[in-house]
Amino acid sequence: GQSLEQPSEVTAVEGAIVQINCTYQTSGFYGLSWYQQHDGGAPTFLSYNALDGLEETGRFSSFLSRSDSYGYLLLQELQMKVSASYFCAPDRDDKIIFGKGTRLHILP
Amino acid sequence: GAGVSQSPSNKVTEKGKDVELRCDPISGHTALYWYRQSLGQGLEFLIYFQGNSAPDKSGLPSDRFSAERTGGSVSTLTIQRTQQEDSAVYLCASSLRAGGLETQYFGPGTRLLVL
Numbered sequence: 001g002q003s004l005e006q007p008s009e010v011t012a013v014e015g016a017i018v019q020i021n022c023t024y025q026t027s028g029f030y031g032l033s034w035y036q037q038h039d040g041g042a043p044t045f046l047s048y049n050a051l052d053g054l055e056e057t058g059r060f061s062s063f064l065s066r067s068d069s070y071g072y073l074l075l076q077e078l079q080m081k082v083s084a085s086y087f088c089a090p091d092r093d094d095k096i097i098f099g100k101g102t103r104l105h106i107l108p
Numbered sequence: 109g110a111g112v113s114q115s116p117s118n119k120v121t122e123k124g125k126d127v128e129l130r131c132d133p134i135s136g137h138t139a140l141y142w143y144r145q146s147l148g149q150g151l152e153f154l155i156y157f158q159g160n161s162a163p164d165k166s167g168l169p170s171d172r173f174s175a176e177r178t179g180g181s182v183s184t185l186t187i188q189r190t191q192q193e194d195s196a197v198y199l200c201a202s203s204l205r206a207g208g209l210e211t212q213y214f215g216p217g218t219r220l221l222v223l
Contacts, residue, residue, distance in 0.1 A: 033211075042199060045213075087150065095164055096141075098143070101151075
């Protein structure tokens, strides 16, 4: 089977740290991507984890544990401009699977 | 260079009519993907192309939906006898090659409204 779970919504305060979790179940797993989508905009690539561990890119970090079929996106020093939806997307064979995404609300 | 472009940006049509949506990928990108996104929902995979071939059409919702790609470049998604439930944003993405190691670059989408 194939499944993908991430919270539908997360709320955090400006300047704080927030973690968006993702659990997946899919055959032929290669790696996990994260995409960001602002309201009315197109999704844009954030990060890709092919190996276990933490990948850091500025204020974004992404983590993968293959044995646990689990990953997360960590956003630090939250700014209002990162209010958006975030999609974890496991890569299966030649296709990326997108889920429903997590809507991140940031409070001032 | 130019990104992924889609046309039209908006399309309003009457139930039962056929519509054609176009996607121009980034030059040199061999993989092209079509997704559908309803309001407030995630991305629903429809079909992808590697070159002009479509290895995976499993996401097409019904036989009213078809897609083709010619010359390894432009792709068209055709919806025949549109229904109101077809209303959504249709997103196209391209990547150098298929697979997650390759970043997908998305176009701005076509917003389809079926009355």
